[in-house]
Amino acid sequence: MRLYDFSWSGNCHKIKLFTSIISLPIEIVPIDLLNAEHLRPPFQDLNPLCELPVFEDGTTVLRDSAAILVYLARRYGGEAWFPTEPEEMAQICQWFGTAAANVNFGPALARGARHFGYPADNAMVTRVSDRLFLALEKHLSSREWLELRRPTLADVAMFPYMASAPEGGLSLEPYEAIRHWIGRVESLPGYIAMPSVVAA
Numbered sequence: 001m002r003l004y005d006f007s008w009s010g011n012c013h014k015i016k017l018f019t020s021i022i023s024l025p026i027e028i029v030p031i032d033l034l035n036a037e038h039l040r041p042p043f044q045d046l047n048p049l050c051e052l053p054v055f056e057d058g059t060t061v062l063r064d065s066a067a068i069l070v071y072l073a074r075r076y077g078g079e080a081w082f083p084t085e086p087e088e089m090a091q092i093c094q095w096f097g098t099a100a101a102n103v104n105f106g107p108a109l110a111r112g113a114r115h116f117g118y119p120a121d122n123a124m125v126t127r128v129s130d131r132l133f134l135a136l137e138k139h140l141s142s143r144e145w146l147e148l149r150r151p152t153l154a155d156v157a158m159f160p161y162m163a164s165a166p167e168g169g170l171s172l173e174p175y176e177a178i179r180h181w182i183g184r185v186e187s188l189p190g191y192i193a194m195p196s197v198v199a200a
């Protein structure tokens, strides 16, 4: 099993975090995003969208962090992380959408703009992030995990770019419930941290 990876990518980190939690060994293939290796063959042939992560398992080749998480959970992780009961499955999928839209265009883009020169409209990033943080704070003020009263793929998908929001200049200080949830994820057996882009 092989992950095409960029070490500061939160989307790649979701896969490293989850495989570490379920003790699944994977090979890491570093792709030099900073020097545009993802825009050229052979990586471009694996994913014509030119985005990481890409995951290989035998002849299976998958792109998109949520799709890869689903594959890993169903194939190797047991029922708990991504159950097949319709309502439970849909509750988790809600957060895949939130991660790909609100988180991606909020805290992830704030970090990408500050450290990797991604073009961003600051007012829009702030507006998206503020709304997301308020909603998440409210959601987490009455529960420990995002769904199902236990850690699931929803927490894994939301975690890296929420935890690294301060690297994009977005403080989590006012959001106590979010900070406590981050602490709970960090306490999971097998947890691994994403390398800090600020310290680099």
Ligand SMILES: N[C@@H](CCC(=O)N[C@@H](CS)C(=O)NCC(=O)O)C(=O)O
Binding pocket: 009, 010, 011, 012, 038, 050, 051, 052, 053, 063, 064, 065, 066, 100
């Ligand atoms: N929806 C995709 C988004 C993947 C994505 O945006 N990947 C970034 C790295 S975190 C990327 O490869 N960007 C390429 C680029 O900016 O040119 C996922 O969740 O995997």
